[in-house]
Amino acid sequence: MMRLRTRKRQIAAGVAALGLTLGLTACAGDGDPSSDGGTQAAGDRLENGDLSTVSIGIHSGWDEGIAVSHLFKVMLEDEGYDVETGEAEAGLVYAGLAGGDYDVNFDMWLPSTHADYLEKYGDDLEQLGVWYDDAKLTIAVNEDAPITSLDELAAHADAFGDRIVGIESGAGLTRITQDEAIPAYGLEDMDFVISSTPAMLAELKGATDAGEDVVVTLWRPHWAYDEYPIRDLEDPEGAMGTAEEIHTVGRTDFTADYPTLASWIDAFTLTDEQLFSLENLMFNEDEGADPDASARAWLEDNATFVDDLQAAASA
Known part of the structure; x- marks a missing residue:
């Protein structure tokens, strides 16, 4: 088996602001296949026809994408692939995919959350499949908070310290909270x-x-709903959007370079029970200390998962 040569990157927003032109070398210097023909030769293919090295771009902080990325990473290592990962904000990941610096990403939320990235980079991406179809952006509070709906938040802002706690600046959740929820519910005076x-x-x-009392931006699926006493605020204006699908997306020519892997991705889905158990193990029980080890432990507990996936892909 070819073993991992992981180079996990935390791409700082400040670096991007200084003009990083997406030379995200998470794999480019290591035989990354890109849209210009790449540097892997035909002899670098596995017996199943795929290029032997694959790079996964991961959105910083998005636990379902981190979990699925590391699940695929350990599965692919067991199949003889040399797997590389790079972690960055969503915009940098999609730009890296479009430029051929990453091969695949497992966490494109559509039709709303990542619609701007699809519009910007879609001509240089391949849609590979949908693995989850009930993803939701939310604003959540502690379960004993004095309100139940977003239309009550402005009047009770002082109970929450006049603060809404968000996540990364480049996240679609952040954009939708800023552009849709805050103006829809008159929350401009909150921090x-x-x-x-x-x-x-x-x-x-x-x-x-x-x-x-606390109010945070969050999303489903997320292990926090099992770990903490929280609930979503109702969204009568629909500002946070409806349920979305989570897509896997690849760089141009992904299917041509990875025909077998593309078939596995097309067949890949997770149930709520499977996803929540994977996330809970990785981020709650194991505290995110070793995502690869957590994914491998989950596969041991779900012994037929890989065989079932490959059978579905071959059907």
Whole structure:
């Protein structure tokens, strides 16, 4: 088996602002196949016809995408692939895909959350499949908060310290909260704290542990709903959008370069039970310490998962 040569990148927004032109070398210097023909030769293919090296772009802080990316990473390693990962904000990941610096991403939310990225980069991407169809953007509070709906939040803002705790600046959730929810519900006087997913979760944990009121931007599926006493605020204006699908998307020529992997991705789905158990193991029980080990442990507990997936792809 070819073993991993992982180079996990945390791409800082400040670096991007200094003019990073998407030379995300998560794989370009290691035989990355790109739209200009790449550097992998025909001899670098596996017996199944796929290029032997594959790079996965992962959105920082989006736990379902991190979980599925590492699930595929360990599955592919077991099949003889050399797997590389790079982690960055969504905009950098999609630009990297379009430029051939990444091969695949497992976390494109459509039709709303990542619609702007699809519009910008869609001509240089391949849609590979939908693996989850009930994803939702939410604004959540502690379950004993004094309100149940977003249309009550402005009048009770002081109960929450006049703060809405958000995640990364480049996240679709952040954009939709800013552009849709805040004006729809007259929340302009509240401080919308744009931070990071770990920082948001730390505030959520601290507030619920202390019995304090808190309001955060969140999304389903997420393990936080199982771990913390929280509930979603109702959204009578529909500002946060309806249920979405989570798509897998690849660079141009992905299917030609990875015909077998593309068939597995097309057949890949997770039930709520499967996804929640994977996320809980990786981020709650194992505290995110070793996502590869968590994914491997999950596969051991779901012993037929890979065989079932490959059988579905061959059907």
